[in-house]
């Protein structure tokens with residue numbers, strides 16, 4: 001038969017239970033302390049930052065994007081770059097700068113000075129869209145060779161993916177590159 005806990009053990013258990021309740025009820029406090037949460041998707045007003053293992057400056061500015069250069073892989077961040085939500089692969093964002101006159105009307109509305117942003121997660125089976133075809137200026141997923149056109153709303157131009165790459169609207173404010181909206185579609189291998 002189980003013995004009832006001693007008074008000291010009861011007190012310790014009560015303290016643990018109280019601490020667990022606080023953790024569950026106060027995620028905003030953890031976030032405010034600058035701890036990367038990892039799970040929240042990008043939101044309007046977020047900055048975009050290089051991951052913490054990269055030794056370049058953390059928060060991206062428009063000057064970091066070179067015309068037609070391979071995409072930068074960035075993550076949503078607070079404006080200081082101290083809280084980078086990099087722990088979820090669903091938060092991987094591809095940034096490229098294209099000539100504004102190459103963009104279709106939908107992409108122009110989402111772009112900031114020719115800079116466009118897309119999820120880095122393939123809509124076919126969820127691999128990372130990690131390659132760039134410089135001559136065609138297209139994203140390429142190495143798993144099954146789906147290709148996406150960043151100048152035309154992330155449209156699939158080859159391969160088995162059924163949907164475009166969801167886009168993330170951008171804006172420039174006070175010289176900062178910021179998120180201006182939410183992704184245009186579901187992230188990853190889900191139907192639209």
Ligand code: FES
Nearest residue numbers: 122124125141144
């Ligand atoms: S997961 Fe990208 S093409 Fe299959």
